[in-house]
Amino acid sequence: MFMRRIAAAFGLVLATLAPAGAGQVTVFAAASLGEVLRDVADRFEDETGHEVLVSFAGSSVLARQIQQGAPADVFISANRDWMRVLAEDGAIDPDSRIDLLTNSLVLIAPGPATPAPIDKTLDLPARLGDGVLAMALVDAVPAGIYGKAALTTLGLWDAVADRIAQTDNVRAALALVAAGEAPLGIVYATDAAAEPRVGVVGTFPADSHPRIVYPAAAVAGSDNPLNDEFLSFLTGPEARDIFTAAGFGMVDS
Template sequence: MSSLKHFLRFTTASIVSLALSCSTSFAADKEKVTVFAAASLTNALNEIGQQYEKEHQTKVIFSFASSSTLAKQIANGAPADLFISANQEWMDYLIDAKAVNADSRITLLKNTLVLIAEKNSPLNEVTLNSDWDIKAAVNGSRLAVGDPDHVPAGQYAKQALENLNLWKTAEPLLARANNVRAALALVEQGEAPLGIVYSTDAKVAQKIKIVATFPASSYSPIEYPSALTQQQSTDCAKAFNQYLQGPSAKVVFEKYGFGVN
């Protein structure tokens, strides 16, 4: 017990020390923290960022998009301080490119995959198995997903549909979106009757409902790794990175439905 107390005191002292160092730097140089993060993190991170700014008087700037888009931007020199991906592969890509600090990499969050419909849809429940008639379900329209060629949510969706023996039928019916929030919007706006998104996206949407949850065994674990960029490991970036792993951020992440490691 004494060892645990010592560890907690040490960790808390480290966070406070970094925050004080960052505050001093911010006051002198107007330094900011720029975070590139997967689109599915928009609501949670915006709330955490506002909370952090009030507590630490440090400006936090977010850029949200598909993990693939952001990873390529960072690899090409975009000035990010921290990257949070919606899958491990795009973080691997940046580590191979030596564009992030591999030693700072952690798996921050987890998520799950769901099938959604517009809130007023007559469809209320779908049994996800090889007998599901996707063509009849979309009724001449499309199934909205993140583009499986590069968007993590779409890649997880493809895995799930393949494992349920549905991919061959589903592929020509896809409405391929640039990120998971764009796929969500297609269903919200009535452009597509069904979509595959993360459960956290469904949680924040007002105009949709969940009609099925994909079996966890049908796709790889949905994990969100984070890492400091190689070129921008400032005290402010380190302090915010630690804050994301702390209890205040955990409360917000869990509020939005994320699993926290």
């Protein structure tokens, strides 16, 4: 009897401490959002008392999981194409869709890196030596798609096409370079800024690849009442400060 009373009292304390009406929102997000979205989620939790569960992976992997019915509430992609695929499948709520962030694409090396102009004169094979160029999957993952487009525009793709080490997401490509397993890699500028073991050789011209935009939307199969609140928070001043401090640009409506 005594132990039951203790348990009941403990439960009452927990109920008192829990925020009234606290809920939970599950977010599927591009791997390149890594630390910054965790910081934004932490701020949202502090402000609202709600819980944010975030699953990070390549945008292509997450989009396919959503197509297969994975229990996501919000999807944040690293490019518009995968969001468009889901929209065509009726898998997202089109009225909730926003273009959220921008980024840039950089060539990295184990740091400190020797800077070089990123243009048609860049001798990538010579810089690679006997090594490989680390990139996310060039036909599926946004960072890899952007990277292949940039190399093709600059006339550099054919010289290195058979020397690409493709990874499931951009953070895995970053890790290969950071560990010294690849002499060069192509990642987002924000990835390079988050990893002290790499240096930036140079930034790819913005006109060498499609504009890098991160769209966000609620998943159509989700009826979570927190979806709108979380998406609105992503565009608010607190989240904006966190995103821009990490090197992202904001897409202003």
